[in-house]
Amino acid sequence: MIVVGSGARHLEDEIRALGGELIEVEIRKFPDGEKYVRVLGSGEEATVVQSTFAPQDEKIIELLLIADALRERGVERLRAVVPYFAYSRQDRVTKEGEPVSVRAVMRALGLYYDELYVFDLHNPETLKFFPGKAVNLSPARAIAEYFAERLGEGIVLAPDRGALERAAAVAEKLGLEYSHFEKRRISPTEVQMRPVDVDVKGRNVLIVDDIISTGGTMIKAANLLREMGAEKVFVAATHGVFAEGAIERVSRAVDELAVTNTIPTPVSRISIVPDVLAL
Amino acid sequence: MIVVGSGARHLEDEIRALGGELIEVEIRKFPDGEKYVRVLGSGEEATVVQSTFAPQDEKIIELLLIADALRERGVERLRAVVPYFAYSRQDRVTKEGEPVSVRAVMRALGLYYDELYVFDLHNPETLKFFPGKAVNLSPARAIAEYFAERLGEGIVLAPDRGALERAAAVAEKLGLEYSHFEKRRISPTEVQMRPVDVDVKGRNVLIVDDIISTGGTMIKAANLLREMGAEKVFVAATHGVFAEGAIERVSRAVDELAVTNTIPTPVSRISIVPDVLAL
Numbered sequence: 001m002i003v004v005g006s007g008a009r010h011l012e013d014e015i016r017a018l019g020g021e022l023i024e025v026e027i028r029k030f031p032d033g034e035k036y037v038r039v040l041g042s043g044e045e046a047t048v049v050q051s052t053f054a055p056q057d058e059k060i061i062e063l064l065l066i067a068d069a070l071r072e073r074g075v076e077r078l079r080a081v082v083p084y085f086a087y088s089r090q091d092r093v094t095k096e097g098e099p100v101s102v103r104a105v106m107r108a109l110g111l112y113y114d115e116l117y118v119f120d121l122h123n124p125e126t127l128k129f130f131p132g133k134a135v136n137l138s139p140a141r142a143i144a145e146y147f148a149e150r151l152g153e154g155i156v157l158a159p160d161r162g163a164l165e166r167a168a169a170v171a172e173k174l175g176l177e178y179s180h181f182e183k184r185r186i187s188p189t190e191v192q193m194r195p196v197d198v199d200v201k202g203r204n205v206l207i208v209d210d211i212i213s214t215g216g217t218m219i220k221a222a223n224l225l226r227e228m229g230a231e232k233v234f235v236a237a238t239h240g241v242f243a244e245g246a247i248e249r250v251s252r253a254v255d256e257l258a259v260t261n262t263i264p265t266p267v268s269r270i271s272i273v274p275d276v277l278a279l
Numbered sequence: 280m281i282v283v284g285s286g287a288r289h290l291e292d293e294i295r296a297l298g299g300e301l302i303e304v305e306i307r308k309f310p311d312g313e314k315y316v317r318v319l320g321s322g323e324e325a326t327v328v329q330s331t332f333a334p335q336d337e338k339i340i341e342l343l344l345i346a347d348a349l350r351e352r353g354v355e356r357l358r359a360v361v362p363y364f365a366y367s368r369q370d371r372v373t374k375e376g377e378p379v380s381v382r383a384v385m386r387a388l389g390l391y392y393d394e395l396y397v398f399d400l401h402n403p404e405t406l407k408f409f410p411g412k413a414v415n416l417s418p419a420r421a422i423a424e425y426f427a428e429r430l431g432e433g434i435v436l437a438p439d440r441g442a443l444e445r446a447a448a449v450a451e452k453l454g455l456e457y458s459h460f461e462k463r464r465i466s467p468t469e470v471q472m473r474p475v476d477v478d479v480k481g482r483n484v485l486i487v488d489d490i491i492s493t494g495g496t497m498i499k500a501a502n503l504l505r506e507m508g509a510e511k512v513f514v515a516a517t518h519g520v521f522a523e524g525a526i527e528r529v530s531r532a533v534d535e536l537a538v539t540n541t542i543p544t545p546v547s548r549i550s551i552v553p554d555v556l557a558l
Contacts, residue, residue, distance in 0.1 A: 026376075032492065032520050033333035034366055038376040054312035057340040064387060068378035087313055097305075097317040099347035108343060108387045213311065241311050 001043040003066055005050030007059040008083070010264040014273040015049070025066065035062055039069045045077040046070050048113075049276060052105075053241070053263045056086035060105055067112030080113040081276055083262035084239050088122040089211075103129040117279060119262050119272055120166065120210050120238040137275055139238045139260050140166070144173035146258060146270045147206050147234055154204030154232075157181060157195055159217050167208045170236075181221055193224055201229035212237040212259065215250040222253045234258075240265040280322040282345055284329030286338040287362070289543040293552040294328070304345065314341055318348045324356040325349050327392075328555060331384075332520070332542045335365035339384055346391030359392040360555055362541035363518050367401040368490075382408040396558060398541050398551055399445065399489050399517035416554055418517045418539050419445070423452035425537060425549045426485050426513055433483030433511075436460060436474055438496050446487045449515075460500055472503055480508035491516040491538065494529040501532045513537075519544040 003023050004012050016022055023041035030036055035058065048066050052059040067078055090101035106129035109116060116134040121127065127134035151174065158167035158180035171178035179198040186192045205225050212218060212235070222233045232255040240247075240259035247267055250257045261268040282302050283291050295301055302320035309315055314337065327345050331338040346357055369380035385408035388395060395413040400406065406413035430453065437446035437459035450457035458477040465471045484504050491497060491514070501512045511534040519526075519538035526546055529536045540547040 031522060034335055034369065034380070036369075037378060038374060040376050042376075055334075055336075056313055057334075057336040060340060061336040061383075064383040065378045065380050068380065068383040069376055072372060072378060073376065090313065090315075093351060095317060097319050097348055097352065099316060099344045099351060101313070101344050101347065104340075104343040104347040104391075107390050111386050111390065112383075243310060 001041065001046045003039060003041075003046055003048045003070070005048060005059060005062050005066060007051040007053060007062075008049040010268075011049065011051075011083075011261060011273055011276075014271060015277065018273060018277050020277050027062065035065060037062060037065045037069060039066060039073065042070075042073040042075060044075065045079070046075045047079040047081055047279070049081045049083070051083040051262055052086035053084050060086060060108065063109060064112060071112065077115075078113045079115040079117065079279070080109055081117045081279065082109075083119045083260075083272055083276075084241075085118045085121055088118075088126065091123040091126045100126075100129075102126045106130040106134075117276075119260070119275075122210060137272075138166075138169055139262075139270070139272060139275075140169035140173055142260055142270045142272050142275065143208060143236045143238075144170045147236060148174055150232070150234060150256065151176070151204050151206050154206060155179065155198055155200060157198075157205055157207050157221070159207055159209050159221055163209055166210060166238075170206070170208050193220055195225070195228075200225055202231055204232040204234070205230045206234040206236060209235075209237045211239045211241050212246065212250065212257075213241050214243045215246040218250050218257075219253040222250075232256075236270065239263055240268060280320065280325045282318060282320075282325055282327045282349070284327060284338060284341050284345060286330040286332060286341075287328040289547075290328065290330075290362075290540060290552055290555075293550060294556065297552060297556050299556050306341065314344060316341060316344045316348060318345060318352065321349075321352040321354060323354065324358070325354045326358040326360055326558070328360045328362070330362040330541055331365035332363050339365060339387065342388060343391060350391060356394075357392045358394040358396065358558070359388055360396045360558065361388075362398045362539075362551055362555075363520075364397045364400055367397075367405065370402040370405045379405075379408075381405045385409040385413075396555075398539070398554075401489060416551075417445075417448055418541075418549070418551060418554075419448035419452055421539055421549045421551050421554065422487060422515045422517075423449045426515060427453055429511070429513060429535065430455070430483050430485050433485060434458065434477055434479060436477075436484055436486045436500070438486055438488050438500055442488055445489060445517075449485070449487050472499055474504070474507075479504055481510055483511040483513070484509045485513040485515060488514075488516045490518045490520050491525065491529065491536075492520050493522045494525040497529050497536075498532040501529075515549065518542055519547060 026038040087101040110131035156171035156178040305317040366380040389410035435450035
């Protein structure tokens, strides 16, 4: 039994098409702005799918209200599937006086949910703040399948060392070579970016990251790859948190930009729904 | 040490003027819409003042983020003062499948706060959902002081039997008579409203309620009092959750409409700040 919040309406048709049993839920706002939810079904277990892109706070509160309604109906085991987890980048105190915002949200969800599933969390260590079972799912299968044919015998690259594991997971599914970019200071004012230990000349390249916001790094990396003689350059990311104009800017710089549907965007062509239904 | 959230900025000057020690807090939004908070001070105890009018969900999440930041700084005892408590009217399941929304919010605040203070909660029984100490404060002092001179030897009325206690509290502070309206069905299609056991002729009347939204009841009551020969008719409420145009409609029907500043509105002339500082 699956309940879809307002942050997962865009996944509803595909969930149904793939055989997921959806419970109807009514979600609207009262005239004063308060959310109203009503869940029209019940069972022993329920999975609430809710991605928490903007307006994030509304979607977080909705997760609590839906859970409260399900508990009230006697549902005993509650799972939250939160494909894009809001506040995931606020994972540490960088200036004194800041909160660890992702902790507050994880703890709040832990009040109602027994299990939490997220996709490609910015800092997987923060799952420890959720009191129940918490799992970080990989988008590697989805990204690999989408780009398999386009990429051919190409290379998968991470934009930096920290993102290598994600690129490796995609490359391994495709049986391809992988590496990452590194930044090197070449003068007091200039930093050079370059892929480590791979020859991109004449080959297709897929750059894989977790989040694209402004897309600046991706554009720089793509331009560099072209200069180095790469054939086609593709860019994939799990979460398309695009700043204004970023989709157009990145798209112009590469042969194809595609992200998963954890957040609905015009380039969310890679679906994580099969992974959700496999849970 | 008092920290003021974005839902209590309108109380800041008065808190300072009355000697409250305010800790500076930075509150803004990231470009993607996530809230950023930073608390620039610390101590052993802290009181966070945050009224949760629209956008309610943002203000609730802010309460959690501010609390997380304060805990991170080592604050040991945390109090939340929530003058207007969002979702307070969603206090029971009226149709199967609904949540008890106020419970979800109370529980979430209970993750961080040891004590909760609210004003004139719609259903005070729902305070039981807060795990720590929870107190429902009365606006009676503030309303009584504001209307004392205007009302003279007048009468205080509740719009219905359920609101009698609130009217009684105001009347007792002023040493005045009080009563309530009752509704009587006089035909299958017609309901008559009338004040019980009081003669309003030639006297000033103050009608007191907890929330005014459309103001329909208040306007009906005011018109009826005029027909019955009342002198001046005043309307007071704790929370001015006004629907569009309600302030103007009610104001035209009465001699003065005033609400407390739990929510900032053009008629929020009655201050609860002294009650907050007395905690």
